Amino acid sequence: MTSIELPAAADFHVHLRDGSMMETVVPTIKKGGVSLVYVMPNLVPPITTVEQALSYHARLQAIDSSVTYMMTLYLSPEITPAVIAEAAKTNEIFGVKSYPKGLTTNSESGVVSYTQYYPVFAAMEEHDLVLNLHGESPSSETTTVLNAEETFLPTLFDIHEKFPKLRIVLEHCTTAAAVEAVKKCGPTVAATITAHHLYLTIDQWADNPHCFCKPVAKLPSDRAALVKAATSGNPKFFLGTDSAPHPKSAKVGTATGKTAAGVFTQPYAVQYIATAFDRAGRVDMLKGFACDFGRAFYKIVEKGLGSKDGGVIVLSKDPGVVVVDTIGAGEGVVVPFHAGEKIWGLQWKA
């Protein structure tokens, strides 16, 4: 199979930033074969009120109104059950995103912080909002970036047990352990898988800043488990690219000495996925993973979304395309994943 027609894809984990970077990134959504995106709230400052979310939504619409933008709030003390009730009444906000504290404290204190939000989770369950979990424990004497996801899984089980009707997405899962955990949970628990984690292991990012992200890519056995889950047809696993644009100067460390975490995949989102599925010999499973399962989990039709959501894309293995070296210009120039490498091609059907 060297060509395939699909409905436009949905990407349930994107970073579109704000300001000039937003201007650079938003036009690449459709280019990547995607008509609906679930937009992460980690701006500076983060999106913690309904008003902020609606204002951000309007800024995105102003750049490309043909895309459906679904918004999520940043879990923080400002998010109360009253805010959840208010958010649920909008047509734009569909979830709350939880980020780990990022502090080098022990994992127990991390778990305590989730308990603190149980009243919020109860309100989310009541109002049918989705909890988006960045599932990593803070570093400690026993936890590093390697097992930060696996050590978080008991917290996922805890929240799911306490709130069985709360829809939860374990975002950008990266390990065989996480795949198994999500499969073990009830149907209200799903996971997004990125494009880049279908390709990377630690060996690729160790010396390549453009492949470094959080959660970090792990072992070949973990990558194999992700490819298997993504191509399995299990509707618990669907596309969330976690595409994260950083200016090149933040990636190669010239700005701060450190490497910013994030891989930029937005402009070729579905093409990277198609290429990976093709390598696995499972292009037939692309539609479920990239188009259907996420929309079903988020109840797109049921919730009256997706009036603009649609269109048909055509993916082709031959001749394919070569990923450009950079997107954007000047200080905001971004290096896409696998720059210079050949991947599948994509066109929108007229």
Add this chain to the structure above:
Amino acid sequence: MTSIELPAAADFHVHLRDGSMMETVVPTIKKGGVSLVYVMPNLVPPITTVEQALSYHARLQAIDSSVTYMMTLYLSPEITPAVIAEAAKTNEIFGVKSYPKGLTTNSESGVVSYTQYYPVFAAMEEHDLVLNLHGESPSSETTTVLNAEETFLPTLFDIHEKFPKLRIVLEHCTTAAAVEAVKKCGPTVAATITAHHLYLTIDQWADNPHCFCKPVAKLPSDRAALVKAATSGNPKFFLGTDSAPHPKSAKVGTATGKTAAGVFTQPYAVQYIATAFDRAGRVDMLKGFACDFGRAFYKIVEKGLGSKDGGVIVLSKDPGVVVVDTIGAGEGVVVPFHAGEKIWGLQWKA
């Protein structure tokens, strides 16, 4: 204890490069409290003949003749038993350094390549040259940078079993498994431990190019095992900094897009060690690790080396010093380990 007098240290694993970088680095050897260095042969092209080694030795002497330079050859098909016999007659060459192939092939082919050098190892055993092992297996579907050292250990055992009198140094060991392996072997097997591996785990280098090296720093439990081995008083473990100067542009990836592997510690070699030993409450074990055990293993006195080797250094916790931001200038500027951080001070005793 805030001040300590020691004999000048010996550093049994250094990269001094050639050309202008050599001019920058060699003057920092004494600055770091070291009077004797064991010089790695991975120049471009590598040092594979006695003549090359002696010529390189002369270039180093020309920069600072007060340092004792011990040379090692790069294990490659050019190294024959006849070359070993020739090397052993010199007063400058004391070993042969083995690098892994660095190819993404399976580990079995790596092991086969060591067998190919058994006649060389036999000659080295006969002529009492030291085998310096970079102990990592090539990447494969089951081997990554994380377990590359551990999966190499059976090869160490093999060589030691076949050549029990051959002195072997497992260079820059980074794992609890390697420490245990070296302890298990007979007295002809030792290991060097770097300064930076007493500090780093994967979490520190993941987003910091200046802390990225090969073998990569691993888990907190591995770091704890290295600190314990270095401060244990076991003479099988001694200082080899693996100080590896790379121009800043190669570390932050602006030159190639990739991060060069290596941490630069030469100018503060003993000070980093003293600071780490102090944190472990074992400054009393510094002399054995940094001054005595390596010299004993390499038979410095017995072999008639060390006529220049000497002097006394004074290390002091207070007020200490702050690591400079860069060493060198222009294109060759190098960022030292823990730039901007406070460490112990060092002076040579008049």
